[in-house]
Amino acid sequence: MTRVLIVGAGPAGIRAAERLVAAGLHPVVVDEGARAGGQIYRRPPAGFTRSPRTLYGSEAEKAVALHRRFDAMLDAGHLTHHARSSVIALAGQAAQVLGPDGVQPVAYDRLILATGATDRLAPVPGWQSAGVYSLGATQIALKSQGVALGRRIVLAGSGPLLTLVAFQLLKAGAQISAVLDTAPISTQVSGGVGMALARPLVTLRGAALRVRLGRLYHAGVKLTKIVSDGTGPTAVLWQDARGRERSSPCDMVGLGWHLRAETHLSDLAGVSMAWDSGFQQWLPQTDAFGRAGDGVYLAGDGLQILGADGAELGGKLAASACLDDLGLPSSDTRRLLKERRRMQRFAEAMQRAFPWPAQMVRALPADTVLCRCEGVSVGDLKAAVPLSGPEANRAKSLSRVGMGRCQGRYCQLAGAEVLAASSGVPVAQIGRLRGQPPVRPAPVAAYLDRGAD
Structure with a gap:
C-alpha cells in the first residue's frame, strides 16, 4: 500500500486524512499536539471543564465535528497518529520524527504538508x-x-x-x-x-x-x-x-x-517559494490543488493564510490531488476550487485592511532588539550591511539574525525590512533565509540509541 505521510493534524490535516481513508489508504499523521485539532481548534487536557462553546465560540460545532471525525478514524485503526511529535528533517523519502521516545524515521511515498502558521x-x-x-x-x-x-x-x-x-x-x-x-x-x-x-x-x-x-x-x-x-x-x-x-x-x-505561513519543511522538501506582495511574506508555489511536484502536496495556512475554513478545503484538495496522481478515484473538486477562490478574495482583502507595519519596522531605533533569540539589535544588523549587501543569508552569517531557536520565524520578515531600508532595495530582493534541519530544536539525547552500551 502507498505510504502517505501527513504533517499536521489541524483542519487541513484532518480533512486530508479523511479523504485518503475514504479511498482505502492508511495515512500516517504526525502532529505536535497531544490530540488532533491544530491551533485554531486546540483541545484542552482531559477533564477540562470549559465547554466547546466557551473555547471555540461560534466555531464550536465545526471544532467538535473535526475532533470526532479524527478520533473515529483513529479508533477504527484507519490511520496512525504520532502525537506530541515533530518532523524535524526530510531526506530520502523519509521524515525524521522527534517524539517522546526520541527520533525515528518514518518512510513515505507521498507527503502532505499541513503545517499551519505561526504568529507574524x-x-x-x-x-x-x-x-x-x-x-x-x-x-x-x-x-x-x-x-x-x-x-x-x-x-x-x-x-x-x-x-x-x-x-x-x-x-x-x-x-x-x-x-x-x-x-x-x-x-x-x-x-x-x-x-x-x-x-x-x-x-x-x-x-x-x-x-x-x-x-x-x-x-x-x-x-x-x-x-x-x-x-x-x-x-x-x-x-x-x-x-x-x-x-x-x-x-x-x-x-x-496576523500570521506567517510555516514553510520550513516545504523548503526542505524542495518546494519553490515566491514573495507575495499582498501577504508580505514568502509563500510556497503550487497548483490550485496544492500539488508542489515530486509527490509533495501542501494544504492549509502553510500554503496560504486562508483561515480554518480555507484549511479544510485545502486538505480535501491536496488529498484529491494525491489520489489522482496515484490513479485512485476521488470526489469532484469543482465546488471546492470555487469556494477556495472565494476564501482567497477574503484573505487578500484582509491583508489590505490590516497591513504589515513595514514603515514602523523600518523606523525602529538602532538599539531595538530585532532577534530575541540571539539578542541582535537593529543597529547590529545595519552594521553588517556594508559586507553582506542586501542578501538575507549573508546578513544572517555576519550578524546572527535568525540563528536562534526560532530559526528566523519571528525576526526574518522584520530583518528583511531593515535590510531593504538600509540598502535602498525592494524587500523582495532581500531574499529569504534558507531552511535547514532540524527545523525544531532537538536534544542531542533524542538521537542516541538508548539500548546501546
Missing part, C-alpha cells in the same frame, strides 16, 4: 522583556489551561486574531487595559468592503466582536516602547491616531500582526 511579529522597543508573548501563545494558554498570562493585559498588533484574543480573554474574565491596532481605520474600511463581499457573515461576526471591545480598542496607533522593570512589563507607550502620547499600564503584553 514586528519588533517593538522593549519586546525582549519577560512577560511579552505572541497572540498565539496567549491564546494557547487560555485554550489549553484556562490561564490568562497576566493580571493587566495590553494586546497590540493588527488583524482579526487581535480582536478575537481580546474578546476571548474578556469573556474569560481577564482584565485588559488596551487593544492597540496599528492599522488605520481608513485601510480597515477599504479592505473591509472586499472582506464583506467575499464572506459577509464572517466579516459581520468580526465587526460585532470589535464593537464589544468598546473603548478598549484603538486603531491607527504607533507603538513607541514596552516599559519593563525586573519583573516584566509595566506599561506600553504609544501614540494614538492623532499623534498624542499615551500610556497603558500592564504586567503582560501580547503581540501579533
Whole structure:
C-alpha cells in the first residue's frame, strides 16, 4: 500500500486524512499536539471543564465535528497518529520524527504538508522583556489551561486574531487595559468592503466582536516602547491616531500582526517559494490543488493564510490531488476550487485592511532588539550591511539574525525590512533565509540509541 505521510493534524490535516481513508489508504499523521485539532481548534487536557462553546465560540460545532471525525478514524485503526511529535528533517523519502521516545524515521511515498502558521511579529522597543508573548501563545494558554498570562493585559498588533484574543480573554474574565491596532481605520474600511463581499457573515461576526471591545480598542496607533522593570512589563507607550502620547499600564503584553505561513519543511522538501506582495511574506508555489511536484502536496495556512475554513478545503484538495496522481478515484473538486477562490478574495482583502507595519519596522531605533533569540539589535544588523549587501543569508552569517531557536520565524520578515531600508532595495530582493534541519530544536539525547552500551 502507498505510504502517505501527513504533517499536521489541524483542519487541513484532518480533512486530508479523511479523504485518503475514504479511498482505502492508511495515512500516517504526525502532529505536535497531544490530540488532533491544530491551533485554531486546540483541545484542552482531559477533564477540562470549559465547554466547546466557551473555547471555540461560534466555531464550536465545526471544532467538535473535526475532533470526532479524527478520533473515529483513529479508533477504527484507519490511520496512525504520532502525537506530541515533530518532523524535524526530510531526506530520502523519509521524515525524521522527534517524539517522546526520541527520533525515528518514518518512510513515505507521498507527503502532505499541513503545517499551519505561526504568529507574524514586528519588533517593538522593549519586546525582549519577560512577560511579552505572541497572540498565539496567549491564546494557547487560555485554550489549553484556562490561564490568562497576566493580571493587566495590553494586546497590540493588527488583524482579526487581535480582536478575537481580546474578546476571548474578556469573556474569560481577564482584565485588559488596551487593544492597540496599528492599522488605520481608513485601510480597515477599504479592505473591509472586499472582506464583506467575499464572506459577509464572517466579516459581520468580526465587526460585532470589535464593537464589544468598546473603548478598549484603538486603531491607527504607533507603538513607541514596552516599559519593563525586573519583573516584566509595566506599561506600553504609544501614540494614538492623532499623534498624542499615551500610556497603558500592564504586567503582560501580547503581540501579533496576523500570521506567517510555516514553510520550513516545504523548503526542505524542495518546494519553490515566491514573495507575495499582498501577504508580505514568502509563500510556497503550487497548483490550485496544492500539488508542489515530486509527490509533495501542501494544504492549509502553510500554503496560504486562508483561515480554518480555507484549511479544510485545502486538505480535501491536496488529498484529491494525491489520489489522482496515484490513479485512485476521488470526489469532484469543482465546488471546492470555487469556494477556495472565494476564501482567497477574503484573505487578500484582509491583508489590505490590516497591513504589515513595514514603515514602523523600518523606523525602529538602532538599539531595538530585532532577534530575541540571539539578542541582535537593529543597529547590529545595519552594521553588517556594508559586507553582506542586501542578501538575507549573508546578513544572517555576519550578524546572527535568525540563528536562534526560532530559526528566523519571528525576526526574518522584520530583518528583511531593515535590510531593504538600509540598502535602498525592494524587500523582495532581500531574499529569504534558507531552511535547514532540524527545523525544531532537538536534544542531542533524542538521537542516541538508548539500548546501546
